[in-house]
Amino acid sequence: MLFETWRYIGNNWAYIGRLTVEHLQIIAVANGSAVFFGVLIGIFVSGRGRERLAQLVMYLASIMITIPSLALYGFLMGILSALGLRSIGFLPVVIALTLYGLLPIIRNTYTAITEVDPAMIEAGRGMGMSELQILWKVKLPLAVPVIMAGLRQAVVMNIGIAAIGAYIGAGGLGQLIFRGIANWRPHLIVTGAIFVSLLSIAADLLLGRVEWLATPKGIRTRGRA
Amino acid sequence: MIKLEDVTKIYPDGTKAVDDVTLEIEKGEFCVLLGPSGCGKTTSLKMINRLISLSQGKIYVDGRDVYQMDVNQLRRSMGYAIQEIGLFPHMTVEQNVTTVPRLLGWSKARCRERTAELLDLVGLSPPETFMRRFPNELSGGQKQRVGVARCLGADPPILLMDEPFGAIDPITRERLQDEFLRIQDEIRKTIAFVTHDIHEAVKMGDTIALMRDGILVQHAPPAEMLAHPKDSFVEDFVGSDRALKALQLMRVRDVMDETPPKVRIDESLETARGRMQELGVNFLAVVNEDERFEGWVNRRVLRRSGEQVKDVMMRYTVTGRRDTPVNEALSLMLGSAIGNLGVVDRRDKLIGVVTFRSLSEAIQASYSEDEDPDEAHAERETAA
Ligand SMILES: Nc1ncnc2c1ncn2[C@@H]1O[C@H](COP(=O)(O)OP(=O)(O)OP(=O)(O)O)[C@@H](O)[C@H]1O
Numbered sequence: 001m002l003f004e005t006w007r008y009i010g011n012n013w014a015y016i017g018r019l020t021v022e023h024l025q026i027i028a029v030a031n032g033s034a035v036f037f038g039v040l041i042g043i044f045v046s047g048r049g050r051e052r053l054a055q056l057v058m059y060l061a062s063i064m065i066t067i068p069s070l071a072l073y074g075f076l077m078g079i080l081s082a083l084g085l086r087s088i089g090f091l092p093v094v095i096a097l098t099l100y101g102l103l104p105i106i107r108n109t110y111t112a113i114t115e116v117d118p119a120m121i122e123a124g125r126g127m128g129m130s131e132l133q134i135l136w137k138v139k140l141p142l143a144v145p146v147i148m149a150g151l152r153q154a155v156v157m158n159i160g161i162a163a164i165g166a167y168i169g170a171g172g173l174g175q176l177i178f179r180g181i182a183n184w185r186p187h188l189i190v191t192g193a194i195f196v197s198l199l200s201i202a203a204d205l206l207l208g209r210v211e212w213l214a215t216p217k218g219i220r221t222r223g224r225a
Numbered sequence: 226m227i228k229l230e231d232v233t234k235i236y237p238d239g240t241k242a243v244d245d246v247t248l249e250i251e252k253g254e255f256c257v258l259l260g261p262s263g264c265g266k267t268t269s270l271k272m273i274n275r276l277i278s279l280s281q282g283k284i285y286v287d288g289r290d291v292y293q294m295d296v297n298q299l300r301r302s303m304g305y306a307i308q309e310i311g312l313f314p315h316m317t318v319e320q321n322v323t324t325v326p327r328l329l330g331w332s333k334a335r336c337r338e339r340t341a342e343l344l345d346l347v348g349l350s351p352p353e354t355f356m357r358r359f360p361n362e363l364s365g366g367q368k369q370r371v372g373v374a375r376c377l378g379a380d381p382p383i384l385l386m387d388e389p390f391g392a393i394d395p396i397t398r399e400r401l402q403d404e405f406l407r408i409q410d411e412i413r414k415t416i417a418f419v420t421h422d423i424h425e426a427v428k429m430g431d432t433i434a435l436m437r438d439g440i441l442v443q444h445a446p447p448a449e450m451l452a453h454p455k456d457s458f459v460e461d462f463v464g465s466d467r468a469l470k471a472l473q474l475m476r477v478r479d480v481m482d483e484t485p486p487k488v489r490i491d492e493s494l495e496t497a498r499g500r501m502q503e504l505g506v507n508f509l510a511v512v513n514e515d516e517r518f519e520g521w522v523n524r525r526v527l528r529r530s531g532e533q534v535k536d537v538m539m540r541y542t543v544t545g546r547r548d549t550p551v552n553e554a555l556s557l558m559l560g561s562a563i564g565n566l567g568v569v570d571r572r573d574k575l576i577g578v579v580t581f582r583s584l585s586e587a588i589q590a591s592y593s594e595d596e597d598p599d600e601a602h603a604e605r606e607t608a609a
């Protein structure tokens with residue numbers, strides 16, 4: 001079987017490449033949106049007097065993660081078709097992955113911002129920075145590495161979940177797996193699994209590097225990654 | 226000029242942290258807010274730049290009610306140093322120091338120039354090295370210097386400082402205090418400075434505002450507070466060894482002769498001898514053409530052979546500054562060959578001379594200021 005898998009990969013480079021690109025597209029769009037909304041929500045709920053709201057939001061986001069992805073796709077298909085939108089393929093999968101990606105990003109944004117040393121904020125405020133300037137010049141730069149760590153978690157997690165999206169026609173490496181199951185061709189399943197894993201590992205390494213680069217020089221603790 | 230008028234602060238939980246305080250800090254005055262922990266010093270300070278709101282009363286800065294001003298503009302017009310230093314770890318020393326200048330939209334070149342100037346001022350040289358560093362590449366003392374430099378950033382006329390030297394070891398602290406006094410001598414800011422260290426207060430302040438349980442007990446120059454404590458709390462707080470402290474309190478600038486007999490380094494020995502005769506002194510301070518202090522001549526060395534003063538003079542071994550405490554000056558003088566102390570400014574220019582005679586005269590004068598001769602006598606004995 002290993003031999004078969006090997007041969008299959010050798011003969012189907014272009015196809016596997018296309019599926020990988022599809023997979024990456026889903027991940028990029030979903031996690032891009034997750035970062036965008038997650039950071040905004042994280043900043044919003046870290047505001048003064050919003051502790052209760054923050055707890056609630058993070059509670060909801062963590063419940064979201066426990067919903068099995070197939071079930072979530074199902075819900076979304078229902079909602080999307082009720083709204084008259086395309087209910088299978090790319091869109092529901094991207095939305096689902098965005099929702100899954102929110103938790104680590106909201107949580108990390110919130111934690112990073114609320115844990116910025118109050119002395120620093122007081123110094124900034126006392127020197128005449130506006131609240132927006134404090135957010136932009138002090139809190140966010142300090143939070144970036146932590147937010148990036150959240151993104152990394154979200155991406156690695158979502159690469160696996162995205163494979164299931166092939167079931168509702170979103171394409172990506174999951175297609176290999178589902179075709180392998182449907183036609184009982186184990187080497188397809190193995191190929192799909194290998195590439196999904198490789199993608200996760202590569203993303204993890206790459207984002208680790210990005211995380212390090214995004215960390216402001218003055219707070220880097222370890223040497224060059 | 227800062228004026229607190231019947232200021233009261235009651236925190237939401239009912240704590241009365243500041244109770245009907247009226248305090249006026251003159252332009253150019255270095256006012257130390259002193260008192261035991263929890264007496265309301267920090268609260269008072271933070272009400273000035275509106276980090277804490279007032280419950281009652283008014284605060285004026287240069288005659289304007291602080292609540293009539295734009296809050297960020299108000300804060301940018303006064304330097305603020307917090308006890309925890311609070312440097313921004315993701316910014317270089319230069320970026321930290323120019324926080325306010327950049328908020329005010331200064332150009333890059335001007336910011337750079339200002340950074341170099343300030344780092345030099347607080348003794349972090351060479352500035353080129355330090356300005357590129359990050360806070361985690363500095364020692365505790367260096368961080369506090371950067372904190373002080375940052376608070377001076379845009380050259381604000383007013384400084385609010387909350388235990389700016391609190392977090393460092395006594396030796397470095399002493400040195401920073403000395404340096405800061407020297408800086409203040411040049412820049413003359415209006416300063417509100419919080420400490421709970423009586424020695425620091427006595428050393429640094431033009432005036433001390435002593436607080437207890439939110440109440441301002443006494444606001445007076447240190448010497449006056451030591452001499453005439455308003456009540457037993459003040460007396461206990463400032464300590465009983467008043468005479469000793471009064472001695473430490475005096476600075477070289479209070480006792481030095483500001484027009485010392487002097488001679489230029491390239492004048493002839495003849496001229497030097499003539500001047501000593503004429504002025505009736507037995508030494509002359511030697512300066513160069515830029516008024517820089519070079520050394521001494523007395524009758525003995527003038528008997529040596531040579532043409533110009535520089536051929537025979539004794540190079541100085543020790544010098545003092547305007548703000549050197551008198552007790553320190555005394556020990557320096559005892560260790561120097563000539564028994565006098567040359568007082569120089571930052572550029573080594575001679576600005577005065579302390580002699581044993583000027584010293585003992587000044588000390589005697591300070592004793593006779595005390596109304597009660599018996600008490601003064603008793604104290605002299607304790608001090609001895
Ligand atoms: N946010 C707050 N809420 C309630 N009480 C407070 C608050 N901040 C300070 N206090 C109380 O107000 C009083 C004065 O506090 P403040 O911080 O001004 O003291 P301090 O003189 O600066 O003391 P220290 O020398 O310890 O810094 C204290 O009793 C303190 O517990």
Ligand SMILES: [Mg+2]
Binds near residue numbers: 266267268
């Ligand atoms: Mg305090």
